[in-house]
Amino acid sequence: MIKTLFFDFDGTIHNAVPIYLPAFQAVYDDLVQQGLRPKKTWDDASVHPFLGQSAKEMWDTFAPDIPVDKRNAYAQQIRDIEADLIKRGQSQLFDGAFETLKALKQDYHMVFFSNCSNQYLSWMKDAHHLDALFDDYLTAENFNYQPKAKTLAMVKSYFPADYVFIGDRHHDFEAGQANNVPTVGCAYGFGGDEITQATTQIARITDLPQILAHFPHQ
16 A cells, blocks of 8 residues: 655646746856857757756756856856745746645655755745645755665655655656656656656646556555
8 A cells, every 4th residue: 555655846746947947048148158158048848858857967967068166156046046036936836736735645645855955945845835745855965966766765664665756757767666666757747758767657746646546556
């Protein structure tokens, strides 16, 4: 019987595009002005691959040619812009996410499991009242930004078995596969074809309770 649900956040519960895209575009425009990148206007789909990654993973992928100290400064600039947008109410959960998770909390142990920093988690707790949804929190920062698969192996025995991991990126599905934990892939998220790695899929977060009710036992 399923007792614990591990939830990714961006792309699963939170639509990060409204805060990430303008922050990333502002930093990219700075890179253009310095002659480090060609002029480009980014759209929603073009930033999807960056969402769900840690800041280090994103910059290692996007701009490995830029010195680490500059990458870190740009990453902080993105965080600062995001923080301002969050405070201005621009951060959005997917439709029905809050109500769905609040209802699930009556029957499951709910664990937030994200590649985010503790600072980002703090912002989201304040903006979206996450303590009403989750019993525990796992952030990449608290585990030295190691892969989710390794973190899940370390912590899962501390939570009531059996488990399901809900996410939208390959990090989530790889964590499940490596730890014999079934996964639910969120097709509305940012993973694209990565969703095929999941055990099963949902088109909307509001579909999750019905999927869980018919999920095979581990």
